[in-house]
Amino acid sequence: MITLKTAEEVEILRENALLVSKTLAEVGKRVKPGVTTLELDRLAETFIRDHGAVPGFLGYEDFPNTLCLSVNDVVVHGIPSKYELKEGDILSVDCGTIYKGYYGDSAYTFAVGEVSEAVRQLMRVTRESLFKGIAQALEGNRVGDISAAIQGHVEAFGYGVVREMVGHGIGKNMHEKPDIPNYGKRGNGKRLREGMVICIEPMINEGTHEVFLESDGWTLRTKDSKPSAHYELTVCIKKGQPEVLSTFEFIEQN
Ligand code: MG
Numbered sequence: 257m258i259t260l261k262t263a264e265e266v267e268i269l270r271e272n273a274l275l276v277s278k279t280l281a282e283v284g285k286r287v288k289p290g291v292t293t294l295e296l297d298r299l300a301e302t303f304i305r306d307h308g309a310v311p312g313f314l315g316y317e318d319f320p321n322t323l324c325l326s327v328n329d330v331v332v333h334g335i336p337s338k339y340e341l342k343e344g345d346i347l348s349v350d351c352g353t354i355y356k357g358y359y360g361d362s363a364y365t366f367a368v369g370e371v372s373e374a375v376r377q378l379m380r381v382t383r384e385s386l387f388k389g390i391a392q393a394l395e396g397n398r399v400g401d402i403s404a405a406i407q408g409h410v411e412a413f414g415y416g417v418v419r420e421m422v423g424h425g426i427g428k429n430m431h432e433k434p435d436i437p438n439y440g441k442r443g444n445g446k447r448l449r450e451g452m453v454i455c456i457e458p459m460i461n462e463g464t465h466e467v468f469l470e471s472d473g474w475t476l477r478t479k480d481s482k483p484s485a486h487y488e489l490t491v492c493i494k495k496g497q498p499e500v501l502s503t504f505e506f507i508e509q510n
């Protein structure tokens with residue numbers, strides 16, 4: 257079932273979205289060679305709790321931490337550890353909150369120091385594909401319009417679109433209907449209606465779209481060990497133009 261949110265619910269979802277956005281920016285300031293992913297996780301948990309909210313991922317289906325921290329060929333759901341970031345890594349940070357009974361969920365891929373030109377392009381194109389998808393998130397369009405816009409943009413660069421993980425509705429639950437795949441056909445899928453709130457989150461691989469799950473049951477890696485990037489924002493469907501509830505502004509003004 258797809259729930260349409262009231263104006264009051266959208267405002268609470270916006271508060272969550274902004275807190276997640278600010279948390280990602282706090283984490284981003286500390287992304288440097290030598291920092292462990294566990295240190296970043298602790299910092300995010302403290303920041304979220306200091307703002308009167310609760311980490312949305314901690315304990316969700318028994319996930320052990322506040323952040324999903326995915327380095328290089330890890331696509332998503334990396335578990336924070338003693339791993340020390342090193343120059344040239346990329347780190348995808350996915351963060352969730354619960355505040356006033358609703359969820360926030362947003363992700364951003366950071367470069368650790370200087371990264372190769374190829375990796376910089378993967379990050380740039382993945383980020384661009386998110387905004388191509390958002391531009392289609394309008395009342396009257398269909399989910400497939402978002403999917404096709406993302407897929408078309410990244411496949412033109414030879415990149416692989418992860419099939420196993422998709423975007424989603426968000427509200428009192430972190431993952432609500434409809435699914436928002438990053439691959440699909442224009443004009444297909446559920447019709448978008450005003451009041452739907454969705455997370456659009458391209459997960460894009462430099463090489464093959466194929467992935468595998470590690471034995472820890474969480475860590476999803478690319479099959480060919482090439483890097484993967486991930487960006488996620490929350491959008492409220494409106495007539496005329498999409499209303500983006502979360503933002504990368506706090507991150508990118510650092
Ligand atoms: Mg997320």
Ligand code: MG
Pocket residue numbers: 361362423424455457488
């Ligand atoms: Mg999500």
